[in-house]
Every structure is written in structure tokens, then in C-alpha cells.
Amino acid sequence: xxxxxxxxxxxxxxxxxxxxxxxxxxxxxxxxxxxxxxxxxxxxxxxxxxxxxxxxxxxxxxxxxxxxxxxxxxxxxxxxxxxxxxxxxxxxxxxxxxxxxxxxxxxxxxxxxxxxxxxxxxxxxxxxxxxxxxxxxxxxxxxxxxxxxxxxxxxxxxxxxxxxxxxxxxxxxxxxxxxxxxxxxxxxxxxxxxxxxxxxxxxxxxxxxxxxxxxxxxxxxxxxxxxxxxxxxxxxxxxxxxxxxxxxxxxxxxxxxxxxxxxxxxxxxxxxxxxxxxxxxxxxxxxxxxxxxxxxxxxxxxxxxxxxxxxxxxxxxxxxxxxxxxxxxxxxxxxxxxxxxxxxxxxxxxxxxxxxxxxxxxxxxxx
Amino acid sequence: xxxxxxxxxxxxxxxxxxxxxxxxxxxxxxxxxxxxxxxxxxxxxxxxxxxxxxxxxxxxxxxxxxxxxxxxxxxxxxxxxxxxxxxxxxxxxxxxxxxxxxxxxxxxxxxxxxxxxxxxxxxxxxxxxxxxxxxxxxxxxxxxxxxxxxxxxxxxxxxxxxxxxxxxxxxxxxxxxxxxxxxxxxxxxxxxxxxxxxxxxxxxxxxxxxxxxxxxxxxxxxxxxxxxxxxxxxxxxxxxxxxxxxxxxxxxxxxxxxxxxxxxxxxxxxxxxxxxxxxxxxxxxxxxxxxxxxxxxxxxxxxxxxxxxxxxxxxxxxxxxxxxxxxxxxxxxxxxxxxxxxxxxxxxxxxxxxxxxxxxxxxxxxxxxxxxxxxxxxxxxxxxxxxxxxxxxxxxx
Numbered sequence: 020x021x022x023x024x025x026x027x028x029x030x031x032x033x034x035x036x037x038x039x040x041x042x043x044x045x046x047x048x049x050x051x052x053x054x055x056x057x058x059x060x061x062x063x064x065x066x067x068x069x070x071x072x073x074x075x076x077x078x079x080x081x082x083x084x085x086x087x088x089x090x091x092x093x094x095x096x097x098x099x100x101x102x103x104x105x106x107x108x109x110x111x112x113x114x115x116x117x118x119x120x121x122x123x124x125x126x127x128x129x130x131x132x133x134x135x136x137x138x139x140x141x142x143x144x145x146x147x148x149x150x151x152x153x154x155x156x157x158x159x160x161x162x163x164x165x166x167x168x169x170x171x172x173x174x175x176x177x178x179x180x181x182x183x184x185x186x187x188x189x190x191x192x193x194x195x196x197x198x199x200x201x202x203x204x205x206x207x208x209x210x211x212x213x214x215x216x217x218x219x220x221x222x223x224x225x226x227x228x229x230x231x232x233x234x235x236x237x238x239x240x241x242x243x244x245x246x247x248x249x250x251x252x253x254x255x256x257x258x259x260x261x262x263x264x265x266x267x268x269x270x271x272x273x274x275x276x277x278x279x280x281x282x283x284x285x286x287x288x289x290x291x292x293x294x295x296x297x298x299x300x301x302x303x304x305x306x307x308x309x310x311x312x313x314x315x316x317x318x319x320x321x322x323x324x325x326x327x328x329x330x331x332x333x334x335x336x337x338x339x340x341x342x343x344x345x346x347x348x349x350x351x352x353x354x355x356x357x358x359x360x361x362x363x364x365x366x367x368x369x370x371x372x373x374x375x376x377x378x379x380x381x382x383x384x385x386x
Numbered sequence: 387x388x389x390x391x392x393x394x395x396x397x398x399x400x401x402x403x404x405x406x407x408x409x410x411x412x413x414x415x416x417x418x419x420x421x422x423x424x425x426x427x428x429x430x431x432x433x434x435x436x437x438x439x440x441x442x443x444x445x446x447x448x449x450x451x452x453x454x455x456x457x458x459x460x461x462x463x464x465x466x467x468x469x470x471x472x473x474x475x476x477x478x479x480x481x482x483x484x485x486x487x488x489x490x491x492x493x494x495x496x497x498x499x500x501x502x503x504x505x506x507x508x509x510x511x512x513x514x515x516x517x518x519x520x521x522x523x524x525x526x527x528x529x530x531x532x533x534x535x536x537x538x539x540x541x542x543x544x545x546x547x548x549x550x551x552x553x554x555x556x557x558x559x560x561x562x563x564x565x566x567x568x569x570x571x572x573x574x575x576x577x578x579x580x581x582x583x584x585x586x587x588x589x590x591x592x593x594x595x596x597x598x599x600x601x602x603x604x605x606x607x608x609x610x611x612x613x614x615x616x617x618x619x620x621x622x623x624x625x626x627x628x629x630x631x632x633x634x635x636x637x638x639x640x641x642x643x644x645x646x647x648x649x650x651x652x653x654x655x656x657x658x659x660x661x662x663x664x665x666x667x668x669x670x671x672x673x674x675x676x677x678x679x680x681x682x683x684x685x686x687x688x689x690x691x692x693x694x695x696x697x698x699x700x701x702x703x704x705x706x707x708x709x710x711x712x713x714x715x716x717x718x719x720x721x722x723x724x725x726x727x728x729x730x731x732x733x734x735x736x737x738x739x740x741x742x743x744x745x746x747x748x749x750x751x752x753x754x755x756x757x758x759x760x761x762x763x764x765x766x767x768x769x770x771x772x773x774x775x776x777x778x779x780x781x782x783x
Contacts, residue, residue, distance in 0.1 A: 020388070020389055020390065020391050020392070020395060020460050020691070020695070021387065021388050021389075021695050021698075022387060022389055022688070022691040022692045022694075022695040023387060023692065023695045023696065023699070024387060025387060025388075028387065088387050267777050267778070267779065270779060271778070271779065271780070278780075279779075279780055281773070281779035281780055282779065282780040282781070282782050283782065284766070284769075284770060284773075284782045286779075287769060287770060287772075287773030287774070287777075287779050287782060288766070288769040288770075288773065290772075290773055290777050290779065291712075291768075291769035291770075291772035291773050291776075291777070292769070294709065294772055294776060294777060295709050295712060295713065295772070298689065298692075298706075298709055299685045299689055299709075299713065301692075302685055302688035302689045302691070302692050303681075303684070303685050303688060305387065306389070306688045306691075309387055309389055313390075320684075321684075323681075324680075324681040324684050324685065327677070327678070327681055328681055328682075328685060373674060375677075376673070376674050376677035376678055376681070377670075377673060377674070377677065379677035379680055379681060380673035380674070380676065380677045383653070383676075383677070383680050384653055384656070384667050384673060384676060384677070385667075
């Protein structure tokens with residue numbers, strides 16, 4: 020039993036730690052977040068050249084075929100630097116869904132295009148009910164055409180490959196359509212995380228390709244949502260770790276009453292709690308990644324444990340980091356609000372703590 | 387990262403499980419041994435440890451030449467888990483096995499090891515820890531109990547408090563001041579004291595649960611031979627710190643199984659307790675709270691696994707034990723509060739009420755949990771340790 024990174028996982032972590040802060044420092048994050056879709060062509064090219072866009076795809080599509088613990092390692096490093104734009108939805112969300120679908124021409128083409136850095140992808144799930152389970156999916160595909168509205172679609176303006184979760188009669192259906200197809204219109208939903216943009220997507224008699232239906236679609240979506248949720252939890256760990264460092268560094272240098280404020284226990288204890296929240300979130304996220312990879316019997320519970328805990332922990336760590344900074348923490352120029360915003364958006368994405376606690380309850384109380 | 391147990395670890399678990407199936411007492415009810423008095427209770431635990439020792443399972447983490455098995459840290463956790471899973475009673479000499487024995491192994495002379503270790507394993511001699519004093523709790527290094535050289539002996543005067551097992555102990559790992567002129571951390575020495583020496587007086591200290599787990603111990607002109615100094619004179623702080631590190635690292639090891647079993651029991655009760663005309667287990671608020679506790683118990687287990695993986699690589703417990711200590715103690719307080727809410731008015735009933743669930747277990751656990759964030763280093767001290775030793779913030783005191 021060894022609950023720690025293997026040598027190759029550690030190497031991956033080290034190379035991610037070298038790559039991301041160098042290629043996407045926070046000044047770049049601030050620049051890119053002002054672009055529509057927070058999508059920067061040059062950054063994307065770099066991500067593809069270094070293999071990050073293909074990391075969890077099969078080698079036959081040009082990917083690296085890495086596992087889910089490796090995915091968590093990379094996500095954590097991306098979360099540290101607030102990697103902006105459509106990477107997460109392209110690889111960890113849409114990519115996970117494509118991987119879980121049966122192989123066919125449309126799916127394979129999209130996977131290859133992502134690996135090669137030619138296209139981006141996203142998943143359109145939520146509708147007006149804003150439910151994270153498929154119970155809220157009402158939109159119908161009729162005779163191969165889609166009409167209706169999807170909300171909270173991440174990165175839709177940059178994602179050539181839109182995977183829309185809809186219904187074919189009573190059955191769930193996973194459909195694929197280009198975001199510039201005739202009848203698709205995309206509007207921004209300006210929201211709290213400036214580094215990852217949300218969109219409302221309207222479909223008017225749009226011709227789509229159906230990739231899967233019924234149980235096959237539900238199984239693929241469940242698997243993809245679990246994987247994306249774990250990736251997000253790991254990304255949140257990276258964010259928490261970074262803001263803890265920022266707060267601790269500030270507490271060591273900022274002086275009041277002639278002393279570094281980190282010498283005061285009230286401040287020390289805030290920092291200690293941030294570490295506790297970070298490390299506990301990390302234990303949960305990595306266990307969930309491992310459990311999903313190994314198809315452990317408690318994998319789905321582990322996913323909800325990780326997401327419910329990280330959802331509250333990241334927000335709480337953000338509160339404390341800003342509190343340690345005093346007034347400086349409340350300014351636009353200080354970077355903490357970028358993390359604080361990301362924390363809130365991440366808390367909401369794929370179900371908040373209450374959503375995942377109810378999922379836990381179904382698995383451990385009702386069982 | 388591989389959370390599967392190796393074949394050797396699995397074999398260790400299987401052997402222990404088989405041994406426990408044959409040897410763990412069947413009349414242990416979870417908290418109390420059959421019989422009434424504390425002495426009867428303790429004699430029972432002592433007999434149990436003797437059986438564990440004879441089976442070769444006592445002090446498994448100790449080196450082979452000291453009577454242990456040289457078990458890895460992962461095997462130690464497996465041991466704790468299997469003991470909890472079998473609902474086996476605790477071992478009588480828990481402080482000797484987990485804290486004081488390892489400290490003697492690290493700092494003791496050959497003669498001390500020869501004299502003390504086997505009797506710790508067999509529970510022939512029970513040990514207690516003389517650390518805290520009325521005016522030296524969190525600020526342990528300011529303790530005042532003094533040991534004055536007298537020929538080849540020391541003469542000890544002072545008072546200790548919160549001494550678990552003081553009333554049952556044959557020996558005590560005692561921290562004393564030997565150099566009052568030195569800075570407070572530099573003038574301390576650890577002595578191994580025979581609790582039957584003239585001048586040692588043990589008084590019970592009744593806690594809010596009504597039990598007397600702890601004692602006050604008074605020392606009046608107690609004579610201790612210099613051969614019983616553990617480590618070097620005036621190096622007692624380092625010796626004691628080693629003991630405290632073991633305490634934080636190991637105290638929580640099997641707790642997730644204890645909590646997990648209690649949680650399963652609470653869920654079972656929640657299915658039968660009425661809440662607004664339906665089982666409490668279907669109440670959305672109750673479900674949220676129970677799920678939160680489940681998640682935290684699970685995270686406590688996972689933190690523990692990560693921590694032991696780190697220790698198994700670095701070889702020694704470190705300050706990250708403080709995170710574990712904060713986590714399990716604060717979690718248990720939240721857990722017991724949720725249990726009170728789920729069980730409703732019945733939760734307050736104590737042992738002796740015919741209407742109580744589980745013989746008053748829940749009222750007891752609620753009160754006992756209150757001590758968790760104080761014993762073995764308060765949450766405040768643990769956060770200071772994290773702030774200074776892990777995060778590198780300047781010392782506040």
C-alpha cells in the first residue's frame with residue numbers, strides 16, 4: 020500500500036510545475052480572461068505541442084493514454100495557476116465523455132482533433148431547471164434535429180465540438196454538433212469566474228449526430244461526470260495549495276505592531292486551517308481518482324466525498340486567505356479574488372456540496 | 387500510487403484476523419469488561435494483553451531484538467484496524483506499548499531496555515506518563531517538578547496532573563527540571579520512576595463524564611537512582627518530544643474504524659427513529675448531516691493512509707500528525723452533535739435509563755468527545771505547531 024505519487028507521476032508533476040507557471044503566469048491569465056471564451060490561440064498551441072490536450076486519450080487518436088491519477092496530478096498543477104479557457108471542458112469533461120462512448124466515426128474524429136490541438140470541445144447538459152443530474156434534461160432530438168436551449172455551457176464559443184445531452188423520446192441521447200452549425204446561436208452568460216466563460220446555447224432545428232442513446236448514453240455520461248468531477252476536485256486542491264502559499268508568504272512579510280503578522284496566533288491558525296483543508300481535500304481527490312481508475316466498488320461515493328469536501332474547503336480557504344491579507348486581499352490588483360471566483364464556480368460545477376451529500380446519502384444510508 | 391495491499395501485508399492481516407477470531411474475548415461489550423470495579427476492569431484488560439503478548443502480537447512495531455516483530459508502519463495500521471474490526475478490548479499497557487516503550491528503545495541504555503521492555507509487552511508492568519502539571523499544560527516546558535541530585539540519586543518533588551492510568555501504573559515516564567538556571571527547554575530530564583517508591587501519592591481526578599480515567603500524582607522527596615535517567619541529564623525535552631510525536635502519530639490510527647462502526651449504528655437507528663412522521667433517515671436535513679459525517683470519517687481514513695505512507699518512507703512521525711489530531715478530535719465533536727440531533731430526546735439518556743439507546747453510549751460519547759480537542763495537545767497548540775513547524779511562520783511565544 021502506497022498512498023503517494025509513483026516516480027513517473029512525480030516526474031509528470033515536476034514537468035507540469037515547470038511548464039504552467041512559465042507559460043501562463045498570472046499576468047497572462049488576466050490578459051486571456053478578457054478575451055471571449057478566455058481562449059488564447061498561442062497558449063492552446065503550446066498545450067497541444069506539449070501533449071497536454073491528448074493526455075487522457077488513447078494512443079490511436081494521438082493521445083498519451085494516461086490514467087486518472089495522472090489526470091489529477093495535471094489538474095492540480097493547472098488549478099495552481101488558474102489555467103484559463105476551454106482546456107478543462109475540452110479534455111477532462113468532453114474528453115472523458117468521448118472516451119466513455121463506443122467508437123464511431125464522429126467520436127473518433129473529434130478525439131483526434133482534440134489531441135492534435137485542432138479543436139476544442141464541451142458538454143451541454145443543463146437546461147432551465149439547472150439540475151446536474153439527467154432528470155433535468157428535457158430537450159428532444161426529433162428526426163435528427165435539435166431545438167431548444169442549453170444553459171451554463173462552459174467554453175461554448177471556443178468549442179467546435181458541442182456534445183449536447185438530450186432526449187430521444189424517453190431515452191437519454193448524447194449528440195454531437197459543430198458550434199458554428201446552422202441554427203446554433205451562442206450568448207455569453209457573464210459569471211463569477213472570469214477565467215472560464217459560460218454560455219447559453221440555442222438550437223433551432225439543428226442537424227446533429229447521435230453518438231449514443233439509452234443505457235449506453237447514461238453509463239457514458241455517468242462515467243464522464245465522475246471523471247470530470249474528480250479532475251475538478253484535484254484542480255481545486257491546486258488552487259487551495261497556491262492560495263495557502265500566498266497567504267503564508269504574506270503573513271511572513273507584512274508587519275503590524277512591529278512584527279510579521281504571521282507571528283500572531285490568530286493569523287497562524289487561519290493558515291494552519293488552510294493547510295488542513297488543502298491536505299484533506301487532496302487525500303479525498305486522489306483517492307477518488309485512484310478508485311475510479313481501478314473501478315473500486317466505492318468509487319462513486321469517493322467522487323462525492325471528494326467534491327462535497329473540496330467545494331466547501333476551497334471557498335473556506337479563500338475566505339481565510341483574503342482575511343489574512345486584510346484590505347489588500349479585497350483589491351482587484353491582488354490575485355486572490357481570481358481564486359476566490361474560481362472557487363465559487365468550482366463549488367457549483369458538477370453539483371455543490373449539498374448535491375454530493377445527497378448522493379452519498381443514497382449510497383450509504385439507503386443501501 | 388497504489389492502495390492495494392501487498393501480498394505480505396495481506397498475509398499479515400489474514401494471520402492476525404485468524405488469531406483474533408480464535409483468541410479475542412467474546413464477553414467484551416465495547417466499553418466495559420464484565421465485573422464492576424475499575425480494578426476488575428483493568429485486570430481483564432491486563433489478562434487480554436498477556437494473551438496478545440503470548441500470541442506474539444504485542445508491540446509489533448518494536449524491533450525484533452526488543453521483543454517486537456519489526457512491523458512496518460502499514461502493518462501497525464493493519465493491526466489497529468483488525469483489533470477494532472474484531473471489537474477486541476484495548477491493551478492495558480497502551481502508553482507503554484505505543485509511547486514509552488519506543489522512547490526507551492530510542493534513548494535507553496542496554497540495561498534499561500533489558501530491565502523494562504519485556505515487562506511492558508506482557509503487561510506485567512503498567513506505565514503512565516508524567517508530563518502535564520497544574521501550571522504546565524500547553525506550555526509543557528515550563529514545568530516545575532524538580533529533581534535534585536543527592537549522591538548517585540535524584541530527589542523528586544512536585545505534582546503531575548492528567549495522568550492517564552496513574553492509579554494502575556507500576557512505572558512512570560516523568561519529565562522533571564534538573565537545572566532551574568538553564569533556559570526552560572534546556573533544564574529538563576526524563577526519569578523512569580517506580581510508582582511504588584515512598585513519597586508517590588496518586589489521587590483520582592473525576593472528569594465530566596463521571597469516570598476517573600485520569601489522576602493527579604504527587605511526589606514528595608521521592609528517591610530515584612541515577613541509573614533511571616532516560617537519555618542524558620538536561621536533554622529531557624528532546625526525549626519527551628519524541629514521545630509526543632509518537633502520541634500524535636499513533637493515537638488516531640484505529641479511530642476511523644471506531645467512528646465508522648458508530649456511524650453505521652447511527653444510520654441503523656435513523657431508519658427506525660421518527661422525524662415528522664417519517665424515518666429520520668429520510669429527512670433531507672438529517673441526510674445532509676449524516677452524509678457530511680460519513681465524508682469526514684472517510685477523509686480521516688485517507689489522511690491517515692497518506693500520513694503512514696509518508697512515515698513509511700521517511701521513517702519517523704513528523705509534525706503533520708498535528709493535522710490528524712485536529713481532524714479526528716474536531717470531527718468527533720461534530721459527529722456526536724449530529725448523533726444527538728438524529729436521535730432526538732433519547733440521546734441524552736445515560737447508562738441506567740431503561741429507555742436509553744445502546745446503554746447510554748450516545749450521552750457518554752457526546753460528553754467524552756468534549757475532551758478530544760484538549761487531550762494530547764489542544765487544538766490551539768496543534769495549530770501553533772502547524773504554523774511554526776510546517777508552514778514556517780515565526781514563533782508566537
